[in-house]
Amino acid sequence: MLEFRDRRVAEFAGQLLVASVQDAIDSGLVPDPGDPTASRNRLQSATLLDAIARHGFDACIGGARRDEDKARAKERVLSFRDEFGQWDPRRQRPEVWQLYNGWVRAGEHVRAFPLSDWTELDVWRYVEREGLELPSLYFSHRRLVVEREAMLMAVGPFTPARPGEVPVEAAVRYRTVGDMTCTGAVASEAATVAEVIAEVATSRLTERGATRADDRFSEAAMEDRKREGYF
Amino acid sequence: MTAIQTGPASQTGPGIPAPPAATALLRLATAGSVDDGKSTLIGRLLHDSSALFDDQLEAVAASSARRGHEGIDLSLFTDGLRAEREQGITIDVAYRYFATPRRTFVIADTPGHAQYTRNMVTGASTADLAVILVDVQGGLTEQSRRHACVASLLGIRQVVLAVNKMDLVGFSENAFDAVVDAFLGFAAGLELDSVTPIPISALLGDNVVEPSAAMAWYGGPTLLGHLERAPVGRSAAVATGARLPVQWVHRPAPGQPRGARAYSGTLAGGVLRPGDEVVVLPSGTRTTVAALETFDGPLAEAVPPLSVTVRLADDLDVGRGDLLASAADPATVTREFEAVACWLDERPARPGGRYLLKHTTRTTRAVLREVVHAVDVNSLVAAPAGTLAANDLGRMRLATADALAVDSYAANRVTGSFILIDEATHATVAAGMVSP
Numbered sequence: 001m002l003e004f005r006d007r008r009v010a011e012f013a014g015q016l017l018v019a020s021v022q023d024a025i026d027s028g029l030v031p032d033p034g035d036p037t038a039s040r041n042r043l044q045s046a047t048l049l050d051a052i053a054r055h056g057f058d059a060c061i062g063g064a065r066r067d068e069d070k071a072r073a074k075e076r077v078l079s080f081r082d083e084f085g086q087w088d089p090r091r092q093r094p095e096v097w098q099l100y101n102g103w104v105r106a107g108e109h110v111r112a113f114p115l116s117d118w119t120e121l122d123v124w125r126y127v128e129r130e131g132l133e134l135p136s137l138y139f140s141h142r143r144l145v146v147e148r149e150a151m152l153m154a155v156g157p158f159t160p161a162r163p164g165e166v167p168v169e170a171a172v173r174y175r176t177v178g179d180m181t182c183t184g185a186v187a188s189e190a191a192t193v194a195e196v197i198a199e200v201a202t203s204r205l206t207e208r209g210a211t212r213a214d215d216r217f218s219e220a221a222m223e224d225r226k227r228e229g230y231f
Numbered sequence: 232m233t234a235i236q237t238g239p240a241s242q243t244g245p246g247i248p249a250p251p252a253a254t255a256l257l258r259l260a261t262a263g264s265v266d267d268g269k270s271t272l273i274g275r276l277l278h279d280s281s282a283l284f285d286d287q288l289e290a291v292a293a294s295s296a297r298r299g300h301e302g303i304d305l306s307l308f309t310d311g312l313r314a315e316r317e318q319g320i321t322i323d324v325a326y327r328y329f330a331t332p333r334r335t336f337v338i339a340d341t342p343g344h345a346q347y348t349r350n351m352v353t354g355a356s357t358a359d360l361a362v363i364l365v366d367v368q369g370g371l372t373e374q375s376r377r378h379a380c381v382a383s384l385l386g387i388r389q390v391v392l393a394v395n396k397m398d399l400v401g402f403s404e405n406a407f408d409a410v411v412d413a414f415l416g417f418a419a420g421l422e423l424d425s426v427t428p429i430p431i432s433a434l435l436g437d438n439v440v441e442p443s444a445a446m447a448w449y450g451g452p453t454l455l456g457h458l459e460r461a462p463v464g465r466s467a468a469v470a471t472g473a474r475l476p477v478q479w480v481h482r483p484a485p486g487q488p489r490g491a492r493a494y495s496g497t498l499a500g501g502v503l504r505p506g507d508e509v510v511v512l513p514s515g516t517r518t519t520v521a522a523l524e525t526f527d528g529p530l531a532e533a534v535p536p537l538s539v540t541v542r543l544a545d546d547l548d549v550g551r552g553d554l555l556a557s558a559a560d561p562a563t564v565t566r567e568f569e570a571v572a573c574w575l576d577e578r579p580a581r582p583g584g585r586y587l588l589k590h591t592t593r594t595t596r597a598v599l600r601e602v603v604h605a606v607d608v609n610s611l612v613a614a615p616a617g618t619l620a621a622n623d624l625g626r627m628r629l630a631t632a633d634a635l636a637v638d639s640y641a642a643n644r645v646t647g648s649f650i651l652i653d654e655a656t657h658a659t660v661a662a663g664m665v666s667p
Contacts, residue, residue, distance in 0.1 A: 066326045073325040089323060094349055094575045096356040096662040099589050099650045103657040117337055119328050 001177060004135040019051035039181040045230045049085035052109055059102065061112045062231050067119050071223035077116045083107035087226045111231070120175070121200050128193045137174045140191045144169050151184030175200075255463045260339045260354035260387070262378035263364030268395045272364060272433035273340060274305030277329055279440035280455060305433070324354050333459045348608055348622040351378060352573045352662055355385035356648070360461055362391045362454070367406050367430075368399055371413040377609050379414070383421035384571065384611065384624070384664070386644055389461055390418070391427045393454060398432040402445040421611070422641075427461075429454050471643045472557025473501030473509065475541060476591035477549060493524070494549055495540045496592065499645035500638075501557055503533045503541070508558040511549050512636035517558055518545040552593030554636040554646065562636040562646055569628050569666040571606060571640075574619040576653065576660035580627070582618060586660065587652040588631055591645060595633035599651075602627050619661075626666065640664035 009016045021040045024030045024047040033040065052060060066073045071089075078100040080093055093101050102110050115123065127134060145152040146165040153159060155167045159180050172185035173196070190196040222230075263269040288303070295304040327338040339354035341347075355361060361382040365375050382390060392414050400406040411428040418426055429438055430449055437443035440455045452460070475496045483491035503509075507520045522542040523530040533539045541555060549555075556562050574580055580602060588597035603626040605616035619625045640647030651661035 067328045070325075073327065074323045092323065093659045094353050094662065096353050096650060096659075097644065097648045098357075099648065101589065101650065101652055101657065101659045103587070103652055105657065117326070117328070119330070121330075 001135045001137055017055060019047050021047050024050065039179060041179045041182050045225065045228045048231060057109055058104055059110045059112055063115055064113050065118050066116050069222040071226055075113060075116065077113055078102055079111045079113065081109050081111060124193065124197045124200055128197060137177055140171050140173045140188045142169055143172050143185065145172060145185060152187060153184050154180055256335045256337065257360065257458060257461060257463050258337045258358045259360045259362055259458065260341055260358035261362045262341050262351055267364045267366045268433045269364050270306035272393065272395065273327060273338060275433045275436055275439045276455065278305060279436055280329055280331055324350050331459060336458065348381065348573060348624065349575050351381045352385060355382050355387055358387055359463055360389040360391065361387045362393055364393045364395055365410055366396050367394050367410055368396055370410055373609050376417055379418055379421060380608055380611050383423055386640060388424040390423055391429060391457060394428060394430050395433050397430045397437060397446065398435050404448045427457055429457065471500040471638050472560030473503045473507065474499040474562065474643060474646050475503065475555040477551055477553045477555065478592045480550060493540045493542045497538045498533050498535045500535060500643050504531065509555045510558045510561050511547055512554040512556055512562055513564040513634035516547055518543045518547060554591065556636065562638050564634050564636050566634050567630045568637060569603065569626060570663040571624065571626050571666060572661045572663035574621055574623045574661050576658050577621050580619040585654060587654055588649055589652060590635050590649040593633065595631050597629050597631045600628040600630055637665045639667040641667060
């Protein structure tokens with residue numbers, strides 16, 4: 001994943017700025033969770049907001065889609081964040097036609113979600129049509145996993161098997177790529193884009209429901225994190 | 232204070248990329264209140280068209296059981312934010328997605344209660360078709376009339392009148408006819424091309440996806456059947472000649488001649504072909520299209536809503552916010568015009584006040600000269616008014632610092648629409664439609 005990222009950066013001759021949760025922990029910006037295997041998902045928001053403030057970004061582009069979650073179903077294409085980085089669903093700017101209001105004052109920013117109206121299947125069909133290259137994690141590969149709450153969680157140094165869990169090697173792929181401690185893989189033999197499309201088209205589980213432990217904390221897990229500034 | 236350019240810096244060009252069209256896309260707005268069974272209808276539509284996933288079904292089944300509901304409460308599929316669950320209301324437009332083998336659908340689900348006009352305007356602004364839901368027991372209400380008025384005003388020409396809760400009136404044809412007659416009588420005064428009345432029971436599923444066995448007297452399509460066949464696209468968008476608001480200027484690389492500049496934007500009207508004579512507005516300079524391109528190479532023809540890059544025959548001064556228009560059928564260049572607007576902000580309109588006005592890809596300063604009159608949202612009849620409060624509709628006169636190239640909203644939804652932005656708070660305070 002990181003190798004893929006760095007290669008793309010080199011191709012575009014762009015400047016890569018990295019904000020990492022580990023750096024945020026080391027600098028004391030966010031509390032050290034202590035247990036290295038604990039999920040760092042919630043620490044991402046503070047890390048992200050700090051980076052946005054430090055670099056003075058007016059806008060951040062994300063790949064979130066409205067079909068992912070009920071809180072995201074109410075998200076704007078161009079979504080205002082106040083100086084605390086908060087999303088306030090009651091005070092969103094009305095978004096009429098395609099006239100997006102991107103005006104912000106110093107300290108405020110907008111999140112831009114150009115793929116708002118796409119579905120997971122739309123994304124894969126686009127990848128196929130345009131012949132886009134993707135990181136290998138999105139395709140079937142062999143990996144040591146344990147089954148936990150109906151998700152396949154990778155086993156590794158930061159994500160050890162828990163007592164009673166038996167790691168098995170399985171053919172899996174990821175539908176979303178995120179924090180390993182809370183992002184599950186799905187059993188899959190789909191090794192090509194066409195095979196992934198066939199799989200997604202017949203899937204009976206939503207992308208986040210199938211693979212994201214962080215969305216399962218409560219009925220409003222995504223809403224709560226979005227309010228805090230999560231992407 | 233900074234403005235974010237929403238245009239991209241890439242070579243491929245502008246705007247929000249259109250989802251790949253394996254099947255045609257229909258955008259619809261649904262209007263009605265919780266009491267009319269709107270949430271249940273959308274839940275039924277998603278459920279019966281197999282658009283719901285197992286984990287969503289499980290979550291709603293668990294939620295239904297927790298709330299003491301027998302079986303699955305279909306309305307919970309459109310359940311949104313915590314505040315909405317707590318108060319039993321819907322506070323904002325939500326977007327839903329589903330597809331059938333025939334077509335892809337985007338539903339703008341607009342709440343019937345709080346901020347109704349603002350939400351309805353938002354949902355209707357991008358819709359091809361409106362589904363207006365009426366409870367057959369209550370008949371046509373003020374709210375139904377309001378929804379029809381807003382849909383008509385926003386340029387939606389196709390309306391489905393979904394007469395719900397037919398199971399509660401014994402599936403009576405007479406009860407259905409009474410609602411339909413009342414609606415058609417009212418709608419005759421609106422600019423609608425088609426009204427399709429369908430008797431349904433969202434709760435039981437009659438005529439939503441599956442035809443009703445209980446209403447043999449009804450010979451029309453089911454709701455989904457109609458949505459799969461309804462014409463896509465807004466006829467208003469092509470009622471003008473070519474319109475290309477310039478979103479991005481590609482500067483020539485060092486060493487290349489100045490004439491190597493190219494202009495990207497999303498085509499908002501008409502057809503554009505190499506050789507076409509165009510006029511750059513507001514300056515009025517004429518030239519011809521030398522070439523049309525996308526990332527994939529040259530094009531012989533571009534139609535809305537394609538994002539395209541244009542090369543012109545002459546080296547002109549063209550910038551973001553300018554409009555390339557058909558020379559034979561150009562837009563109107565003006566610094567002062569009238570418009571019908573929906574006021575969106577809690578602070579009322581300030582006649583004489585200054586605002587930012589965003590029209591296509593240009594933002595300029597504007598003065599709200601006066602509120603000409605208010606428009607009754609339940610009848611579209613004009614009434615005297617000095618200002619407009621939140622959720623009010625009215626006709627206003629505006630003057631702008633920069634000249635704008637506009638069409639009437641009835642002729643073109645893109646070059647005929649604008650928003651007003653408060654200079655201090657940056658809130659979007661009004662959605663406006665240019666009057667003929």
